[in-house]
Amino acid sequence: MKSKNLLLSLVLAATAVLASACGGGGNTAETTKPAESSAAADEGQPKDGGSIIIAVQDDPKVLNPIYAGDRVTLTIDQSLYAPLFTITDGKKEYVLADSDSFSDDHLTYTLKLKDGLKWHDGQPITADDVVFTMDSILDENQHSSSRDQFVLDGKPVKVTKVDDLTVQFVLPEVSAAFEGGLAGLSPIPKHVFEGEKDIEKSEKNNNPIGSGPFKFKEYRAGEYVTLERFDDYFAGKAHLDSVTYRIAKDPNAANLALENGEIQMRMVDTQDYNRLEQTGKFNLEIYPEGRLQYMVFNLNVPSMQKKEVRQAIAYALDKNELITASYSSGDFAEPAASILTPDTLYHTDDVQTYDYNAEKAKQLLADAGVSGLKLRLAYTNTNKPQTSQALYIQQKLKEVGIEIELLPMDGTAYGNKTLDMNNKDFELSFGGYIMGAEPDAYKSLFLSDAAYNYSHYKDADFDALWSKGAVEIDTAKREELYKQIQQKVADEMTVYPIAYTKAIVAIDNTYGGVEEAQPKPVVMLADLSKLYKK
Amino acid sequence: MNNYIIRRIVQAIPLLFVISIVSFSLIKLAPGDPVLSFVTPDMGADDVARIRQSMGLDQPAYVQYFAWFKNVLTGDLGYSLVSHRPVSTMILERIPATFGLMGASLLLSLLFALPLSMLAGAKQNSIPDRILSLLSYIGISIPSFWFSMMLIYLFAVEFHWLPSMGMRTIGVDSIWDILKHGILPCTVLTFINVSVYMRYIRSNTISQLEEDYVQIQYAYGASTGTVLLRHVFKNVILPVVTILGMSLPELIAGAFITESVFSWPGMGSLGITAVHGLDYPVIMGITMISSILLVIGNLAADILYGAVDPRIKTTG
Numbered sequence: 001m002k003s004k005n006l007l008l009s010l011v012l013a014a015t016a017v018l019a020s021a022c023g024g025g026g027n028t029a030e031t032t033k034p035a036e037s038s039a040a041a042d043e044g045q046p047k048d049g050g051s052i053i054i055a056v057q058d059d060p061k062v063l064n065p066i067y068a069g070d071r072v073t074l075t076i077d078q079s080l081y082a083p084l085f086t087i088t089d090g091k092k093e094y095v096l097a098d099s100d101s102f103s104d105d106h107l108t109y110t111l112k113l114k115d116g117l118k119w120h121d122g123q124p125i126t127a128d129d130v131v132f133t134m135d136s137i138l139d140e141n142q143h144s145s146s147r148d149q150f151v152l153d154g155k156p157v158k159v160t161k162v163d164d165l166t167v168q169f170v171l172p173e174v175s176a177a178f179e180g181g182l183a184g185l186s187p188i189p190k191h192v193f194e195g196e197k198d199i200e201k202s203e204k205n206n207n208p209i210g211s212g213p214f215k216f217k218e219y220r221a222g223e224y225v226t227l228e229r230f231d232d233y234f235a236g237k238a239h240l241d242s243v244t245y246r247i248a249k250d251p252n253a254a255n256l257a258l259e260n261g262e263i264q265m266r267m268v269d270t271q272d273y274n275r276l277e278q279t280g281k282f283n284l285e286i287y288p289e290g291r292l293q294y295m296v297f298n299l300n301v302p303s304m305q306k307k308e309v310r311q312a313i314a315y316a317l318d319k320n321e322l323i324t325a326s327y328s329s330g331d332f333a334e335p336a337a338s339i340l341t342p343d344t345l346y347h348t349d350d351v352q353t354y355d356y357n358a359e360k361a362k363q364l365l366a367d368a369g370v371s372g373l374k375l376r377l378a379y380t381n382t383n384k385p386q387t388s389q390a391l392y393i394q395q396k397l398k399e400v401g402i403e404i405e406l407l408p409m410d411g412t413a414y415g416n417k418t419l420d421m422n423n424k425d426f427e428l429s430f431g432g433y434i435m436g437a438e439p440d441a442y443k444s445l446f447l448s449d450a451a452y453n454y455s456h457y458k459d460a461d462f463d464a465l466w467s468k469g470a471v472e473i474d475t476a477k478r479e480e481l482y483k484q485i486q487q488k489v490a491d492e493m494t495v496y497p498i499a500y501t502k503a504i505v506a507i508d509n510t511y512g513g514v515e516e517a518q519p520k521p522v523v524m525l526a527d528l529s530k531l532y533k534k
Numbered sequence: 535m536n537n538y539i540i541r542r543i544v545q546a547i548p549l550l551f552v553i554s555i556v557s558f559s560l561i562k563l564a565p566g567d568p569v570l571s572f573v574t575p576d577m578g579a580d581d582v583a584r585i586r587q588s589m590g591l592d593q594p595a596y597v598q599y600f601a602w603f604k605n606v607l608t609g610d611l612g613y614s615l616v617s618h619r620p621v622s623t624m625i626l627e628r629i630p631a632t633f634g635l636m637g638a639s640l641l642l643s644l645l646f647a648l649p650l651s652m653l654a655g656a657k658q659n660s661i662p663d664r665i666l667s668l669l670s671y672i673g674i675s676i677p678s679f680w681f682s683m684m685l686i687y688l689f690a691v692e693f694h695w696l697p698s699m700g701m702r703t704i705g706v707d708s709i710w711d712i713l714k715h716g717i718l719p720c721t722v723l724t725f726i727n728v729s730v731y732m733r734y735i736r737s738n739t740i741s742q743l744e745e746d747y748v749q750i751q752y753a754y755g756a757s758t759g760t761v762l763l764r765h766v767f768k769n770v771i772l773p774v775v776t777i778l779g780m781s782l783p784e785l786i787a788g789a790f791i792t793e794s795v796f797s798w799p800g801m802g803s804l805g806i807t808a809v810h811g812l813d814y815p816v817i818m819g820i821t822m823i824s825s826i827l828l829v830i831g832n833l834a835a836d837i838l839y840g841a842v843d844p845r846i847k848t849t850g
Contacts, residue, residue, distance in 0.1 A: 051704075051705075053704055058807060059617065059807070061616060061617045061618065062617065062618050067618075140584060143581075143584050143585050143588040144581075145581045145582075145585060146581070147580070147581050147584070148579075148580050148581045151580070200618045201613060201618050201619075220702075220799065221624065221627045221628065221799060221804075222628060222631070222797075222798075222799025222800065222803050222804065223700060223701060223702065223797075223799045224700075224704060226704070244704045246700065246704065246797075247700075247797055247799070248699055248700075248797050249794040249795070249797050249803055249806075249807075250679075250699075250794055250795045250796075250797065252683060253682075253683065253686055253698060253699055253795050253796065253797065254699070254797075256683075256686050256687060256690060256691050256698050257690075257698045257699045259691055260690050260691050260694070260697075260698050262690075262697060262698055262699065262700075262703075410565065412564070412565050412566025412567075412570070412812070413565035413566065415566065415567075415570050416565055416566060416567060416570070419570070444579075450579075451579050451582070
């Protein structure tokens with residue numbers, strides 16, 4: 001009997017430890033159970049109420065838009081903060097801004113805010129906040145990662161308040177990329193952060209005051225961030241009462257939680273698509289991610305310096321096969337020809353393409369006097385599509401007599417190697433980027449001395465095209481410049497564009513309004529206020 | 535005795551110093567650059583350089599180490615390079631979840647391991663012994679992430695008995711809810727722990743049963759049960775004390791993989807994120823706390839030895 005008592009008391013003790021340790025420490029004000037509403041007869045009519053749980057892979061970093069750079073933080077900030085305006089597919093849409101205009105000489109830019117805007121704490125949003133935000137970004141001591149966008153030719157943009165709702169930006173030189181840089185910028189509240197020595201480390205970020213359709217409610221480290229509806233949002237109240245971003249570290253476990261209904265929305269991988277579709281429980285949105293997946297030729301290695309060799313490799317590969325091999329179907333990735341993604345301003349398909357032609361490839365190699373080529377192809381060992389592509393390329397290039405050695409590498413080691421300006425450890429490597437709508441942003445990947453110029457292609461004329469593109473304010477002329485840039489890369493074949501990949505977001509089909517909420521690269525949905533519970 | 539404790543603690547100081555240098559060097563030797571983990575190509579080169587400088591990462595490694603060391607002496611573990619929050623806050627908010635999970639699993643492990651492995655040892659090569667040995671081998675060799683996924687699939691997705699992840703249902707704040715979330719991760723950890731403990735305790739039981747004192751007890755007519763509980767148990771408990779001493783840091787450092795799979799908001803999850811981002815202030819914080827606890831755990835085990843087995847005397 002004695003041992004039984006011991007057993008019982010140990011179980012009790014174990015339970016007590018678990019319970020006492022985990023129970024305390026919370027600071028939830030009230031508990032809100034997700035409202036259960038029966039499927040509406042009229043599905044077109046948005047209903048108010050309810051909540052959604054969205055899976056994110058990590059804890060957010062600082063919930064302050066002037067520092068956000070990672071996927072999770074950007075996703076949460078999307079609902080927490082409203083931008084001044086956005087540019088989608090070349091179309092400008094005002095959010096906090098009411099109007100804007102350039103002076104005739106294109107050196108003075110005036111931005112007017114909407115009247116009656118409010119921060120989540122009820123304070124008005126004014127020109128002071130915009131000026132303060134710009135000053136903070138430009139202040140080197142605040143180390144915002146957006147500073148460079150507002151420094152032209154070494155001189156910062158000057159930002160001054162005209163009246164309560166009007167801000168004036170004086171540019172040190174004409175810049176066509178300035179507006180693109182300003183698009184998506186969300187102001188931070190001056191009355192909260194004024195006088196903070198280091199805004200990034202400020203305690204005030206723990207309780208962010210934003211301007212978006214949802215306001216901050218609670219953050220539990222490692223668990224979740226909950227936002228609740230902001231009733232004074234200028235564009236109308238959100239349908240849902242609250243949004244919870246739940247931290248789900250393991251993608252496989254997160255998929256199971258999604259199937260189980262513990263999570264209602266998540267960005268999923270192509271290989272999960274069929275399984276989730278079969279359950280019939282999800283609305284699976286497939287949309288362009290604004291991302292280019294490519295193979296880059298490393299011109300540091302002498303064998304890659306001949307243009308004919310690079311072109312021969314492009315001819316020796318069948319892009320459609322390559323895409324099917326890695327993304328299981330063309331539905332999830334579109335064959336790419338240009339280095340600018342289709343959502344980028346001035347993207348064109350009018351570039352040289354390399355349709356599969358093994359004979360031509362052999363001919364080019366023979367013309368270049370190259371035979372028995374042995375190349376090394378590097379990629380990240382955990383990336384499944386890249387692994388499949390590497391195997392395909394290895395097989396396919398055998399046909400034209402090129403032998404490929406595969407170099408799967410650890411992610412960080414690979415990242416370091418590609419950034420080494422003198423790297424000669426491999427001739428070919430894979431990569432991908434999401435650069436957004438402004439083509440000028442791409443120059444950090446292509447200028448001769450740019451840190452991310454993975455091809456190490458150096459050409460003064462090519463650099464000049466980028467510099468001209470940044471300051472050309474005539475739209476037609478600017479379009480022509482970027483067209484030349486895209487054609488040049490396609491012709492030189494320093495980067496072999498593989499595909500514009502698509503993102504898949506799975507949303508429980510008890511939710512409506514997905515189209516209105518606008519699927520968007522990186523952050524899943526652009527406007528969660530439009531989402532509603534059916 | 536007091537002198538002994540003080541001497542051991544003083545001896546531990548250089549040890550901790552060496553541990554901190556070794557860990558720091560290992561982090562710095564690892565390929566990768568913490569700045570790169572959050573730099574995107576659309577950031578300008580000047581911005582990246584400024585961020586690197588603001589974190590002190592432009593300095594040589596030894597300068598970074600001594601800056602870190604000086605802060606630690608004043609009790610300041612610094613700020614995370616990634617989240618920019620104080621490391622001490624980040625660690626403190628994770629301790630309850632980890633301590634609860636690891637504590638419960640440790641207690642349950644002992645609860646199962648002690649009787650089962652003594653039984654297995656006493657009935658060596660019997661059918662129960664073989665079954666337990668097989669289970670123990672499985673437990674030692676099974677990958678914990680796979681085992682976790684199987685349990686999630688079975689109990690959360692198929693049967694809907696238990697939640698698959700996290701520590702709480704959103705919006706629900708009850709102890710029962712937390713317990714329900716804890717069952718699966720706790721089962722994984724306990725199963726693996728029991729398997730390991732069993733190897734020690736079983737073999738110890740077998741060797742104790744061959745000792746003369748056991749034969750004498752049998753000669754006096756004692757039953758197997760009495761011999762096991764009254765006499766063998768006391769001797770078997772010794773390696774258990776060692777195991778407990780070694781487990782002390784785990785109570786705080788948590789389980790990297792299991793916590794990640796279940797998205798348990800503990801130190802393991804924090805640690806694995808920090809390692810991926812080469813977030814050295816966080817990694818060092820966790821390493822140093824674990825090291826200190828390991829030193830304390832070993833010390834406590836040595837002192838307990840004296841209590842459990844009077845033959846072991848501490849002189850000092």
